[in-house]
Amino acid sequence: MSRLKKWLLGLCFLLLAVALWVVFSPMPQGIPVLEYHEVAESVDEDAYVYNVPPEEFRQQLDYLQQQGYTTISMLDFMKAKRGKMELPAKPIILTFDDGYEDNYTDLLPILEEYGMKATVYVITNEIGQPGYLNWEQLRDMQDRGIEIGSHTANHDPLTGMDAARxxxxxxxxxxxxxxxxxxxxxxxxYPNGAYDASLPALLAQNEYLTAVTGDAGLNTFETDPYLMQRVNIPHPRFGLLEFKLRLLKAEVFTKLRIHQHLENPS
Ligand SMILES: [Zn+2]
Structure with a gap:
């Protein structure tokens, strides 16, 4: 056997071993934080890639329920981390970035129908602008169990910005x-998922307890609470199968300890 053949055979065995290990060893016990933007029937073309149509969103929630997941808020997660609250058996966190108006008109009724919680991250300078949530809607959402977080004032990436800004x-x-x-x-x-090593300290000084990135993976109490990883859920092109694969990808990344630092334009 030539050296090349031996080398290829070795590589095949290695890949097979990794695949078997991924498939058969128990998946990591981590909490998924799903990253959504819009849930609406029709959106303009720019937003299309981040929009999950209501019917597909319902299928995803049905799947999560079938899998035994219970939604919690980011604050629930932090309370549990500090021993002040018991988490359900399979917790999951649903997050929605940017604060689009359809989070009130389309998303909220669906969440109420399913009895689920979510966290909405708003860009404060967009509040009340066309297509975005207004103050009344935000307060009503909060009264109806939605957690509101900050996605900055202007949605500019914080990296490369001077400290005062x-x-x-x-x-x-x-x-x-x-x-x-x-x-x-x-x-x-973080806008666009962009962060650097100095930002967790800045957030802690400003009395935030947690922050979410766009990095793929699951979270445990050992995860840096200012660098929580998410599972991005853009407009599905392959239906529910894509959703299942995205959850699986986060599990595999967590298991293989692959840290994928993504910056996306959302
Ligand atoms: Zn955003």
Whole structure:
């Protein structure tokens, strides 16, 4: 056998071993944080890629229920981490970035129908603009069990911004929400998923407890609470199968300890 053949055979065995290990060893016990944007029947073309149509969203929620998942908020996760709350057997967190108006008109009724919780991250300078949530809707959503988080004031990536502006984006967006009747804002979502090593400390100084990235993976109490990983759920092109594969990908990435730092334009 030539050296090349031996090498290829070895590689095949290695790949087979990895595949068997992924398939047969128990999947990691981690909490998925799903990353959505819009749930609406019709959206403009720019938003299409981030929109999950209501029918497909319902199929996803049906699947999560069948799998025994119970939705929790980011604050529930932090309470449980500090031993102040018991988590359900299979917790999952649903998050929605940017604060689109359809989160109120289309998403909220579906969540209520399923008895599920969610966290909505709003861009405070967009509040009340066409296509975005207004203050009344935000307060009503909060009264109906939705957790509101900050996605900064202007949605500019925080990386590469000077420290004074970073502070404004992080601090003023939180204050504005709280001044307008939103409960203490504990949770934050990095615009475009862009973060650097200094940002967790800045968020902690500004009394945030958690932040979500766009990095793929699941979360445990050992995960840095300011670098929570998510499972991105864009417009599905392959139906429910794609949703299942995206959840599986996060499990596999967690298991293989692959850290995929993604920056997306959302
Ligand atoms: Zn965003």
């Amino acid at each position: 970073q502070l404004d984006e992080v601090h003023l967006s939180k204050l504005l929400l709280e001044w307008n009747g939103i409960y203490t804002v504990y949770t934050f979502s």
